Amino acid sequence: xxxxxxxxxxxxxxxxxxxxxxxxxxxxxxxxxxxxxxxxxxxxxxxxxxxxxxxxxxxxxxxxxxxxxxxxxxxxxxxxxxxxxxxxxxxxxxxxxxxxxxxxxxxxxxxxxxxxxxxxxxxxxxxxxxxxxxxxxxxxxxxxxxxxxxxxxxxxxxxxxxxxxxxxxxxxxxxxxxxxxxxxxxxxxxxxxxxxxxxxxxxxxxxxxxxxxxxxxxxxxxxxxxxxxxxxxxxxxxxxxxxxxxxxxxxxxxxxxxxxxxxxxxxxxxxxxxxxxxxxxxxxxx
Amino acid sequence: xxxxxxxxxxxxxxxxxxxxxxxxxxxxxxxxxxxxxxxxxxxxxxxxxxxxxxxxxxxxxxxxxxxxxxxxxxxxxxxxxxxxxxxxxxxxxxxxxxxxxxxxxxxxxxxxxxxxxxxxxxxxxxxxxxxx
Amino acid sequence: xxxxxxxxxxxxxxxxxxxxxxxxxxxxxxxxxxxxxxxxxxxxxxxxxxxxxxxxxxxxxxxxxxxxxxxxxxxxxxxxxxxxxxxxxxxxxxxxxxxxxxxxxxxxxxxxxxxxxxxxxxxxxxxxxxxxxxxxxxxxxxxxxxxxxxxxxxxxxxxxxxxxxxxxxxxxxxxxxxxxxxxxxxxxxxxxxxxxxxxxxxxxxxxxxxxxxxxxxxxxxxxxxxxxxxxxxxxxxxxxxxxxxxxxxxxxxxxxxxxxxxxxxxxxxxxxxxxxxxxxxxxxxxxxxxxxxxxxxxxxxxxxxxxxxxxxxxxxxxxxxxxxxxxxxxxxxxxxxxxxxx
Numbered sequence: 001x002x003x004x005x006x007x008x009x010x011x012x013x014x015x016x017x018x019x020x021x022x023x024x025x026x027x028x029x030x031x032x033x034x035x036x037x038x039x040x041x042x043x044x045x046x047x048x049x050x051x052x053x054x055x056x057x058x059x060x061x062x063x064x065x066x067x068x069x070x071x072x073x074x075x076x077x078x079x080x081x082x083x084x085x086x087x088x089x090x091x092x093x094x095x096x097x098x099x100x101x102x103x104x105x106x107x108x109x110x111x112x113x114x115x116x117x118x119x120x121x122x123x124x125x126x127x128x129x130x131x132x133x134x135x136x137x138x139x140x141x142x143x144x145x146x147x148x149x150x151x152x153x154x155x156x157x158x159x160x161x162x163x164x165x166x167x168x169x170x171x172x173x174x175x176x177x178x179x180x181x182x183x184x185x186x187x188x189x190x191x192x193x194x195x196x197x198x199x200x201x202x203x204x205x206x207x208x209x210x211x212x213x214x215x216x217x218x219x220x221x222x223x224x225x226x227x228x229x230x231x232x233x234x235x236x237x238x239x240x241x242x243x244x245x246x247x248x249x250x251x252x253x254x255x256x257x258x259x260x261x262x263x264x265x266x267x268x269x270x271x272x273x274x275x276x277x278x279x280x281x282x283x284x285x286x
Numbered sequence: 287x288x289x290x291x292x293x294x295x296x297x298x299x300x301x302x303x304x305x306x307x308x309x310x311x312x313x314x315x316x317x318x319x320x321x322x323x324x325x326x327x328x329x330x331x332x333x334x335x336x337x338x339x340x341x342x343x344x345x346x347x348x349x350x351x352x353x354x355x356x357x358x359x360x361x362x363x364x365x366x367x368x369x370x371x372x373x374x375x376x377x378x379x380x381x382x383x384x385x386x387x388x389x390x391x392x393x394x395x396x397x398x399x400x401x402x403x404x405x406x407x408x409x410x411x412x413x414x415x416x417x418x
Numbered sequence: 419x420x421x422x423x424x425x426x427x428x429x430x431x432x433x434x435x436x437x438x439x440x441x442x443x444x445x446x447x448x449x450x451x452x453x454x455x456x457x458x459x460x461x462x463x464x465x466x467x468x469x470x471x472x473x474x475x476x477x478x479x480x481x482x483x484x485x486x487x488x489x490x491x492x493x494x495x496x497x498x499x500x501x502x503x504x505x506x507x508x509x510x511x512x513x514x515x516x517x518x519x520x521x522x523x524x525x526x527x528x529x530x531x532x533x534x535x536x537x538x539x540x541x542x543x544x545x546x547x548x549x550x551x552x553x554x555x556x557x558x559x560x561x562x563x564x565x566x567x568x569x570x571x572x573x574x575x576x577x578x579x580x581x582x583x584x585x586x587x588x589x590x591x592x593x594x595x596x597x598x599x600x601x602x603x604x605x606x607x608x609x610x611x612x613x614x615x616x617x618x619x620x621x622x623x624x625x626x627x628x629x630x631x632x633x634x635x636x637x638x639x640x641x642x643x644x645x646x647x648x649x650x651x652x653x654x655x656x657x658x659x660x661x662x663x664x665x666x667x668x669x670x671x672x673x674x675x676x677x678x679x680x681x682x683x684x685x686x687x688x689x690x691x692x693x694x695x696x697x698x699x700x701x702x703x704x705x706x707x708x709x710x711x712x713x714x715x716x717x718x719x720x721x722x723x724x725x726x727x728x729x730x731x732x733x734x735x736x737x738x739x740x741x742x743x744x745x746x747x748x749x750x751x752x753x754x755x756x757x758x759x760x
Contacts, residue, residue, distance in 0.1 A: 175450075184659045202340075218382055247381070
């Protein structure tokens, strides 16, 4: 099936849902001024549906926009690819959204024109009310299909000696402008009030320098690391093009080393790694 | 490195075990390096990773988190969460180019005054040798 | 006004001459690293490698006048001694695009006009000489400076204007102000200028492909549309991040923060952004702009209406950075166009 055919299906389905009054709106994608860039779009009535797009650039994650309406009057319709569905699972298990408030239209994804899609482990949606077309690969992309190592970004840094690692992050955080786009786009970053916005508490100064930015960067990574669904949105939105996905990849890699295979968002019932414990956890603390 | 360099070390100590252990060390007139500044917390599970980062940012040369031995937590399970959290945190600090020898987590009970003294002495010496 | 010729091969010598008694900022780096940096003498003499005059920098040069973080004063915790930062000396920004030059006039409005003069800003501003560079080609498909009253070859606000010649080997240089003429003398002494001959002409400036129809009465129209439901639509994809404000050449909001470390308390002025949740929150916790809709509306109304009302200028120069960099497709040109249809 071509992208145009898929796009037509999406438009028809969204229009039908709006006509039936089954949902209050449907979250999808629209074009922007630039070819190769799409944006999130809310279908609010039947006519809007014709603005929906589906092509190799429909990259932004839809799931984060669910947190803006936690108590909807009617169900929220949402288009979800593999990554969106992992995010939805995470939002459900974090009690951020309720499953019965969602109408999920699953879209098996063919992989987008984005670097970060090369290490995608889950193209097909995991959770949905209906699937709009058949997946090309019924089990999702298997590990062997990975076009790039899952933790590629972390491994780039790991290979450096300690001082060079420090210098690497010093360079990254010296360029960071602390616009917080990485925080705001992250589907598992769901605090209603971020510690950063409570700056009189002394956790995070407003000072823009590498040290202060580094505190933000590491804290952000730690806050979301064990729930990170590895979508790479944080890197996509960064206006300075900083390779920050490595931080959360490193956390997931460490979790795998401590507790075996781990992938957040695969199951809406699953707790996050730091939200539970095991009596037999290993430690080196003496 | 100056010979008389004295590192600043922040130790977050659980109220029920390590803080009591430190108190006992005092009662027994044990001596330990004054480089350590003890911050009492209700449980080692209270220690937010942010505290560690903030301490380093504000110029601490080393940070310690000390709590009850696994199984002994006053709140039953607090230190199990601590254990996971700081095993992860230490790796992340190392990944960020911060020498893992500057961050320590230890289990010290209320009766282990000598262990508190020895740990603090050992960590201070280690960090002094690392320099600023 | 005389026009001189500055050969590109003489650029290292010209920059080195400036460095003798100025701090010189010029665009360096590629892609996201493309930014105005303070040149060292080594970088100035290797201009061909270090200075990158192609395209628009990722971050605007406003931080030279209005730094991301600046210490206003410090107090020693032990002795109570008050220290103030060293004043900056003569500074030159080299190779600023016309849109960014116009944005400095906007900063002047907020920091120098209406009966208040910011001491830190005025000190840097008076010491600043602006060497502008006309656009020979369109910098980005998001550029719309000619719709906002400027233009790719506009010399408004510049002390010296450089225009690349058609053959790309030299710049035609116009010295427009007294500050510019001081540099002319410096360059004459260093003999880096030559006389242009009839073949050294500038090609016609490019025309922006993004055309925005900005009506004369836009401020009034937008303010009348304060409660328009369309703001919901305009803001729906917004993430509420600060990308647009921080890369914008004209945004000037700041917050004052105190930092205590190293035996010293410092009062810092740091960039702030109206899209953040703590920006408009009041002491009791009430926030008159509780969601992104109100915040985005305020940002655009400030740019297109409030500032115009107060200073008679639009707080947007059409550099297009926010349109190109917004991760969620929010577009100020759409807002202007929508305002025109009201």
